[in-house]
Amino acid sequence: MEKKLIRTHRDLDVFKMAFELAMKIFEESKSFPKEERYSLTDQVRRSSRSICANLAEAWRKRRYEASFLNKLNDAETEAAETQVWLEFALKCDYLREETVQELLMAYDNILGKIVSLINNPKQWLLPGAKCR
Numbered sequence: 001m002e003k004k005l006i007r008t009h010r011d012l013d014v015f016k017m018a019f020e021l022a023m024k025i026f027e028e029s030k031s032f033p034k035e036e037r038y039s040l041t042d043q044v045r046r047s048s049r050s051i052c053a054n055l056a057e058a059w060r061k062r063r064y065e066a067s068f069l070n071k072l073n074d075a076e077t078e079a080a081e082t083q084v085w086l087e088f089a090l091k092c093d094y095l096r097e098e099t100v101q102e103l104l105m106a107y108d109n110i111l112g113k114i115v116s117l118i119n120n121p122k123q124w125l126l127p128g129a130k131c132r
Contacts, residue, residue, distance in 0.1 A: 009059035014113040015052060018079070021106055022048040025082070032094050040092070044085035050078040051110065058117075065121055065131045072121075076114045083107050 009015050025048045032041045058071035083104055090100040117124065125131075 009056040012055065012059070014110055014117070015055045017106065017113075018048070018051040018055065018075075018110055021103065021110070022052060024103070025086075028095055028099060029089075032089070036092075036094070040085060040088055040094070044082060044089065047078045047081040047085060051075050051082065054078060055114075062124055062126045063130065065125055068125065069118060069121055072114055072118050076111060076118065079107050079111050079114065 006012060022045075025044055029041045029044055054071050054075035058068050058075065061067035061071055086095070086100050086103050086107075089095045090097060122131075
């Protein structure tokens with residue numbers, strides 16, 4: 001199997017997955033009630049998008065292991081937060097159970113990929129990076 005060259009954060013599978021899911025959440029949340037606009041709708045959109053933003057920031061902080069890991073930890077917490085908002089959307093009957101289960105499983109996959117990056121940072125650091 002040929003390894004793909006990763007030049008930017010956009011080349012990371014985890015970034016692509018998180019971006020696609022954030023867009024799916026955006027589309028699904030369009031049907032949420034207006035009274036949720038500044039609470040649940042805003043929160044689930046922000047947290048899902050923040051995963052991507054934190055992955056991009058982590059990629060640019062590969063010069064320093066601690067900074068890289070910090071942004072990956074932020075991405076991990078945003079993914080978990082997104083799952084919580086999805087569970088609220090399900091309990092409020094704003095999303096179908098099948099949709100939420102699909103999204104939760106996809107975020108479990110993203111969380112696994114982020115944890116793998118956290119547990120194996122050295123291969124992603126820039127040459128000469130300052131370690132802990």
